[in-house]
Amino acid sequence: MPTFTFNPGPSAVYPAVRQYLTDAFDEGWLSAPHRSEKVTSLVRQTVADFKSKLNVPQDFTVLFTSSATECWEILAQSLTARRSFHLYNGDFGLKWLKYAQALRPASTGLSFGVDEVPDVATLPFSADDTDLVCITQNETSTATQLREGFILNLYNRLGRALLAVDATSSLAGLNLKYIKADVWFGSLQKCFGLPAGLGVLILSPRAVAQARVVNDRAHYNALPALLAQMLNFQTNFTPNVLGIYLLSRVLADREPIKTVHQHLSDRAQKLYDFFEQATPLQPLITNPETRSTTVIGLKGDAGTIEEIKRKALEASLLLGSGYGPLKNTTIRIANFPAVPDAAFEALVQFFVKEFPQ
Ligand SMILES: *Cc1c(COP(=O)(O)O)cnc(C)c1O
Numbered sequence: 567m568p569t570f571t572f573n574p575g576p577s578a579v580y581p582a583v584r585q586y587l588t589d590a591f592d593e594g595w596l597s598a599p600h601r602s603e604k605v606t607s608l609v610r611q612t613v614a615d616f617k618s619k620l621n622v623p624q625d626f627t628v629l630f631t632s633s634a635t636e637c638w639e640i641l642a643q644s645l646t647a648r649r650s651f652h653l654y655n656g657d658f659g660l661k662w663l664k665y666a667q668a669l670r671p672a673s674t675g676l677s678f679g680v681d682e683v684p685d686v687a688t689l690p691f692s693a694d695d696t697d698l699v700c701i702t703q704n705e706t707s708t709a710t711q712l713r714e715g716f717i718l719n720l721y722n723r724l725g726r727a728l729l730a731v732d733a734t735s736s737l738a739g740l741n742l743k744y745i746k747a748d749v750w751f752g753s754l755q756k757c758f759g760l761p762a763g764l765g766v767l768i769l770s771p772r773a774v775a776q777a778r779v780v781n782d783r784a785h786y787n788a789l790p791a792l793l794a795q796m797l798n799f800q801t802n803f804t805p806n807v808l809g810i811y812l813l814s815r816v817l818a819d820r821e822p823i824k825t826v827h828q829h830l831s832d833r834a835q836k837l838y839d840f841f842e843q844a845t846p847l848q849p850l851i852t853n854p855e856t857r858s859t860t861v862i863g864l865k866g867d868a869g870t871i872e873e874i875k876r877k878a879l880e881a882s883l884l885l886g887s888g889y890g891p892l893k894n895t896t897i898r899i900a901n902f903p904a905v906p907d908a909a910f911e912a913l914v915q916f917f918v919k920e921f922p923q
Contacts, residue, residue, distance in 0.1 A: 569882040570909035574706055574735060574861045574900040576755040576762050578909075583760065586815045595811045600804050609799035612810055615817040616766070620737075621824075622744050627774055629792050630805055631765035634734040636787065637751035638662045641698060641730055642669040644782040644789035645749070645773065649673045650698040651691035651727075655680050656708035657890040662700060662732060680708045681853035686719040693725025697776070698749075701729070704736035706756075707889035709863025709898055710856045711736065714743055721746045728773055737766070738820075739860045739903055741827040748773040754809060757860060758816055759904025764809030826903050833910060834859045834901050845917045846870050850896050862899040863888075871897060874921070881916050883909075 571578045590596060598604050613628045622628065631637055642650065642665060652663040652675035663675040674691070678684045691699060699720065704711045721729050730749035733742055737752030744750060748770040755762035769777070769789075777789035791802045820826070838857065841847055841864055850863030857863075866874070871894060878885050888896030899913070 568879060568884040570905070570912060571884040572899045572905065572909070572913070573884060573886040574756065574898050574902070577900045577902050578759065578904045579761060580759040580816065580819075580904045582815070582819065583812065586812050589815075590808055590811050595807055598807060600807060601800055605807055606799040608807075608814060609805075609810060612814040612817065613799070615814065619817050619820050619823060620744075621741060621822075622768060623770075625771050626744060627769045627793065627796065629767040629769065629796055630801060630810060631751075631767050631787065632763065632806065633765045634732065634751055634753045635661075635665070635765075637765055637767050638665045638732075639669070640767065640785075640787055640789060640792075641700075641749060642666045642673075643785050644780055645728065645730070645776055646670050646673070646697045647780050648695055648697055650700050650730075651675070651689070651696050652700040653678065653684060653689065654702060654705070655682075655710055656702070656705035658707055658732065658734070659700075659702040659705055662702070666700070680710050680851055681856055683712075683716055683853075683855055686716070686723050689720075689723075691727070693723075693727050696727045697780075698730050699724060699727050700732070702732040703742065704733065704740075704858050704860055706735040706858075706861050706898075707892070709850055709858045709861045709896075711858040711860075713855065714746075717743070718746050728770075728776055735858075735902075736860050738823070739826065739830055739901075741823045744768065744770075748776075754813060756900075757902050757904075758813065759902065760809070760812050760816060764806045764813065820903075830859055830901055830903065833907070834862060837862050837899070837901065837910065840914060840917075844923050846921050846923075847874070847897065850892070860901050861886075862901055863892075864897045864899065865892075865895055866897075868894045871895060877920050878913075878916060881912075881920075883913060883916055 649672035666673040728748040734752040739757035750768040754760040782788040847864040850865040886898035
């Protein structure tokens with residue numbers, strides 16, 4: 567096993583997870599009935615900690631799902647009566663569009679360049695017949711992000727449509743302004759530093775109202791059923807109690823999101839500066855405005871990339887591969903909270919030693 571892993575998902579877990587797992591076993595969480603007081607109070611406490619540690623407004627609703635992918639489908643079936651509009655520049659955003667079109671064929675999308683900040687005023691959707699406008703805050707596949715100012719402008723242009731944000735690889739890493747969108751979601755195997763198998767779906771009061779109007783009753787994970795069960799801190803299926811327990815432990819140990827955000831921003835800046843100057847690689851994204859804070863994308867020719875990944879592994883550093891069409895010509899480095907500063911120091915030392923410029 568490499569000493570440090572920079573894979574952007576599933577990503578490095580906190581070393582403390584080992585102890586949490588033992589505690590989960592010893593404290594009887596693994597066979598606790600999910601409608602018992604023991605589990606419902608855990609869920610209640612976890613949701614409360616989630617909101618306070620991540621600055622989620624009190625009147626927003628937090629639901630548990632199994633993955634971010636499940637959230638894509640829930641949003642199409644339970645919040646989209648007619649169509650959704652998707653703005654994307656990479657594979658995750660495109661996949662979301664395809665899942666939406668499979669259920670709501672009138673849904674449309676627009677792709678934009680990785681170095682581009684899209685112009686909100688000219689986006690081709692009409693607030694009259696679009697239920698949901700969908701963006702990926704941090705596109706893990708291209709290592710780009712849409713910043714706060716853009717999301718705010720888009721939110722102000724919505725009219726009656728709702729804004730849904732895939733924040734899978736930034737949720738719990740960045741101090742997101744939840745008030746400026748209606749739906750946010752992600753999963754635990756990225757910035758929470760936990761194993762996969764639990765997704766989180768965050769809804770504004772406007773989104774909850776919309777779920778009532780659409781009134782989907784055709785799916786086991788339809789929003790009205792999930793919302794009704796959550797009033798009692800339950801789910802209509804047996805939930806991932808272990809995942810929720812691990813989440814509760816991580817949240818209790820976490821610093822406030824503002825502190826985490828600042829730490830990751832500073833670390834990202836240092837990394838971009840380092841790779842711009844001192845290595846055979848270049849940042850994949852040229853425009854500093856569109857570069858991701860939590861996933862650092864680097865590019866090079868396929869031979870160099872292959873050599874770097876191989877030598878890094880010999881030095882016990884697992885670098886993330888590129889994604890989809892960028893697989894062979896890029897490297898992705900997770901700048902997630904659970905990756906310690908020591909890992910980045912080792913990474914810099916590795917490049918200084920093996921690839922002196
Ligand atoms: C990882 C990821 C997903 C998929 O998450 P799952 O929990 O595997 O469904 C979706 N969107 C983005 C942006 C991601 O990074």
